[in-house]
Amino acid sequence: MTEWPGSGGPPWKARVSSAKPGGEVNPVPEKAPPSVPPSEPPEPGGDSDRAQPQTAEAQTESLRQLGEMRTPPAPPSNIHVMSIIGQIEGHIILPPQNKTTKYEHVLPQLVAVEQNPAIEGLLVILNTVGGDVEAGLAIAEMIDSMSKPSASLVLGGGHSIALPIAVSCKYRLIASTATMTVHPLRLSGLVIGVPQTYEYLEKMQDRVIKFVTEHSRITADKFRELMFRTGELVRDVGTVLVGADAVNLGLIDAVGGLSDALAALNKMIEEKRAREGRADARQAISLQ
């Protein structure tokens, strides 16, 4: 968190902080000021995640101060990639045979993406079998409410609760071989056979339907029809949409792949820069 303890501060301050990690073998040289390498950027509010390539001195300093060698960060990318894979894990930690996406980790990441001025766009890669309704909807709502351009790419499979996440991005793509399964919700665990159970389930299902229909061109009636279609799935009611099917139904914007997703994202970023006027554009350029 603090890679540059005391950077840019007065020399005495730098010395204090360099002595902080417990007076280890770190003799303060006679000439105190040069102990802070002059190449260290005294950047105002120096954001370490802004990913300046670290100089050799800075690395040595980091090794001495924190006992750890930080690998030099890669050149900064203005796009952040989030891959949502396996099961979307909700309030219960799933057994380890599941590959999981943890919502409690993804949500703060989205906050960081939204808040970090160096990140201008989000690419969501989906290959998921579904998961917890509340966790999935939480991720979808977070992506939807971001001000930065976002694009989703469904690869392999984007089933069940992946649908709201896929449509939450501003531009959505599906690989031609990828599938999306639309099927009804079922209650896991203890099912109490009272009418309220079904009402509750219906309500949960409506949340998903509402989100999907509000964020795509499909109508609620059509979505319900897909959900309860018989004869498509072996063990269940529902529909499997392969590539172009999802586009024809208005769920997804286009069939495409990685380059299409990046092109769309870059286009949205350009448009956003243009919209935000010269001042912000200048800042964005200086960050590159």
Added chain:
Amino acid sequence: MILYTVLPIEQVLEGIERERHFADIEVQGVTMTVEPVSAEEATIVRIISTDPRDFLKPALQPGRKIRLTATLENSH
């Protein structure tokens, strides 16, 4: 909890009754929940932080192994 998934629920929840042990530790100022896998190693399960940047750090992603050193916890 409602799981909305194409996988059979038995397959997803298989082995959920198996007990797992977690520990909350602090590593370089970041609190995290880890699952010890051996005496020297633990897997990060969850990061507990209010700094959003912590969640973007590659070294702090869930599933990453961390080396446990006895000195950190015992000598402060």
